[in-house]
Amino acid sequence: MNKIITLxxxxxxxxxxxxxxxxxxxxxxxxxxxxxxHGKAGHASVLVEHAEAALPHAKKGEEVAKGEAKTHLSAGxxxxxxxxxxxxxxxxxxxxxxxxxxxxxxxxxxx
Numbered sequence: 001m002n003k004i005i006t007l008x009x010x011x012x013x014x015x016x017x018x019x020x021x022x023x024x025x026x027x028x029x030x031x032x033x034x035x036x037x038h039g040k041a042g043h044a045s046v047l048v049e050h051a052e053a054a055l056p057h058a059k060k061g062e063e064v065a066k067g068e069a070k071t072h073l074s075a076g077x078x079x080x081x082x083x084x085x086x087x088x089x090x091x092x093x094x095x096x097x098x099x100x101x102x103x104x105x106x107x108x109x110x111x
Contacts, residue, residue, distance in 0.1 A: 024061035025073065025110035028054040032076070032102045035083060039096030047095050048087035051102070055080045058106060065109060072109030076102045 031054035038046040058080055062073035079102035087095035 022061075022110055024057040025065075025106055028057035028061060028076070028080075029103065029106045029110065030054075031057070032080065032099055032106055035080075035099040036096060036103055039083075039087070039092055039099055042092055044087045044090055044092040044095060047092070047099060048084055051080050051083040051087065051095075051099055054102070054106075055084070058102070061106075061109070069109040069111070072105045076105035076109060079105060 031050045035047045035050035035054065038050060055077065058073055058077045062070060062077055065073050079098045083095045083098035083102060085095075086092075086098060
């Protein structure tokens with residue numbers, strides 16, 4: 001009986017961890033998409049705001065993700081950091097490209 005309970009709890013925790021990663025990745029994706037939109041409009045400062053809002057969610061998703069999802073979310077974090085750095089320097093085109101890369105990685109990590 002104890003083994004069944006332990007197995008059930010483990011299964012629920014595993015499922016919750018996956019949902020937790022997906023939830024954070026979805027929020028990160030929303031902000032990363034907005035960063036791209038504003039970058040394409042030439043608004044580097046707003047791009048930075050959205051990339052900064054996406055970053056902690058991408059990091060939380062990365063913490064609990066596993067395998068290929070974790071690899072993509074890690075790459076998404078790096079791309080968001082690059083978008084922030086370039087956006088703060090006023091390099092809107094480079095920041096937008098980095099935000100677009102973040103979007104692609106977060107999407108791939110959230111499948």
